[in-house]
Amino acid sequence: MTLDEQKKALIERIGIFHEKMGLQPVAGRILGLMYVADRPALTFDEIREELSISKSATSTALNLLIETGPVEYITFPGDRKRYFRLKTSNWRDALTKRIDNIINFKVLLKEVLECRTDKTSEFNTCLGEFVDFLDFLQEELPNLLDKWEKSRVK
Amino acid sequence: MTLDEQKKALIERIGIFHEKMGLQPVAGRILGLMYVADRPALTFDEIREELSISKSATSTALNLLIETGPVEYITFPGDRKRYFRLKTSNWRDALTKRIDNIINFKVLLKEVLECRTDKTSEFNTCLGEFVDFLDFLQEELPNLLDKWEKSRVK
DNA sequence: CTGTTAGTTCAAAATTTTAAGAACCAAATT
DNA sequence: AATTTGGTTCTTAAAATTTTGAACTAACAG
Known part of the structure; x- marks a missing residue:
């Protein structure tokens, strides 16, 4: 070769x-x-x-x-x-899987929030925000792919 | 404890x-x-x-x-x-860094495209799409944070 | 039915990663 | 000045991962 x-x-x-x-x-x-x-x-x-x-x-x-x-x-x-x-044509799945791995930290974070004191409100608020954004990101990721797809047909 | x-x-x-x-x-x-x-x-x-x-x-x-x-x-x-x-309030940076690590694969992909034959056009097209989407994702990530930020003030 | 090709599987060797222990150091306390 | 506290650093030991080599198998070829 x-x-x-x-x-x-x-x-x-x-x-x-x-x-x-x-x-x-x-x-x-x-x-x-x-x-x-x-x-x-x-x-x-x-x-x-x-x-x-x-x-x-x-x-x-x-x-x-x-x-x-x-x-x-x-x-x-x-x-x-x-x-x-x-399987290069598979990059969407590969990328999604990778990003999902990161997003899935939210599962652990939710369990953390379940068992935390409510005495540390600033801390808890931050974790809540993070969870919230990860939920949001998970929903938006497919839309982002759509948006890109459309932006390139033109 | x-x-x-x-x-x-x-x-x-x-x-x-x-x-x-x-x-x-x-x-x-x-x-x-x-x-x-x-x-x-x-x-x-x-x-x-x-x-x-x-x-x-x-x-x-x-x-x-x-x-x-x-x-x-x-x-x-x-x-x-x-x-x-x-540093919980830092989750934006931490998350961005993590996703950037994934996105930065595009640097290697671009170098790959630089040195590939043009005989494998389907393969190259897929790589090109992937690079293109990673560029797009990098641009859109901050916007996504903004969008989330706004969706939650309401 | 013997040899060759295209691998697979498993035990053991080599390498890398991780953690422990002991010695150390600087600041504060007695 | 000696001791304690709150760590750090370095060497070594233990554990985990990675890779090899050798034996094996199934399919086909002569």
């Missing part, structure tokens, strides 16, 4: 980004490779070789990525290999 | 939430404790005892939490202790 230094560095940075989001290093790098690779879908061995990782690491990470969403594979008749690729 | 079982469990769940967001376990639990505790600000030793953690773990985690934003401390004249507390 022969990736230049710039691309290799970019793969690592994309990997690190995903690591920070909780993914294991190898899985992050696989995503990086898939973003950067010219070929639209890569085989198990192309991935393994390009990243110099073991078969087991490749297998485990690919299955994780398929399981959790960002990757899928396609096959071709008369070819036993799987061709793995990013 | 004597927290009941429900509160202890809630502290752990808040801890785990923050661990998933990349914080170390002890720091996450300290946040949990601060959300749940009746006292509005806690001393070093109250935190240490309530969570049964070492002085070094307490010190390191508190300094990290102060460094990264969510915690501050106050002092009182004639009292050498620090009283640590959540």
Whole structure:
């Protein structure tokens, strides 16, 4: 495949980004490779070789990525290999899931408010505001996607 | 302080939430404790005892939490202790920072687009859309806060 | 029916992260 | 001046995560 230094560095940075989001290093790098690779879908061995990782690491990470969403594979008749690729058209779901993770802190905050003293009214008010905004954000997020969609048809 | 079982469990769940967001376990639990505790600000030793953690773990985690934003401390004249507390009024910044982390993936995506073949137009179009929406989201987030602010004065 | 391809699975090694303990320090107290 | 308080810092130990390597399997090929 022969990736230049710039691309290799970019793969690592994309990997690190995903690591920070909780993914294991190898899985992050696989995503990086898939973003950067010219070929639209890569085989198990192309991935393994390009990243110099073991078969087991490749297998485990690919299955994780398929399981959790960002990757899928396609096959071709008369070819036993799987061709793995990013589900890029899926970015709406991926992004929504990510933002929902943040928004869901409100569930915990609501439980906190349930069991707090009412002696600390300023504190409680702030938490209440936060919960309230998270509720609002959850409702508005789909509208925002609509709004963007419309703004771009024109 | 004597927290009941429900509160202890809630502290752990808040801890785990923050661990998933990349914080170390002890720091996450300290946040949990601060959300749940009746006292509005806690001393070093109250935190240490309530969570049964070492002085070094307490010190390191508190300094990290102060460094990264969510915690501050106050002092009182004639009292050498620090009283640590959540910066709850800061939730806007904290939330914005978190969402910005996600949005900033667009920086990497733009670099990806810079160095990709133009042979994979569907793929590239999807990435372009994603970048475009992330740009849009970054612009709209402050507006969303304004809109919420106004919706609640009424 | 033997070998090869395209992986999977599992135990163990390597690495990283986390927390503890002990030594330390500066300010206040006795 | 010695002790206590309220921490900090550094080294090491423990725990968790990540990755490897080796053995395995199922499908197909010769």
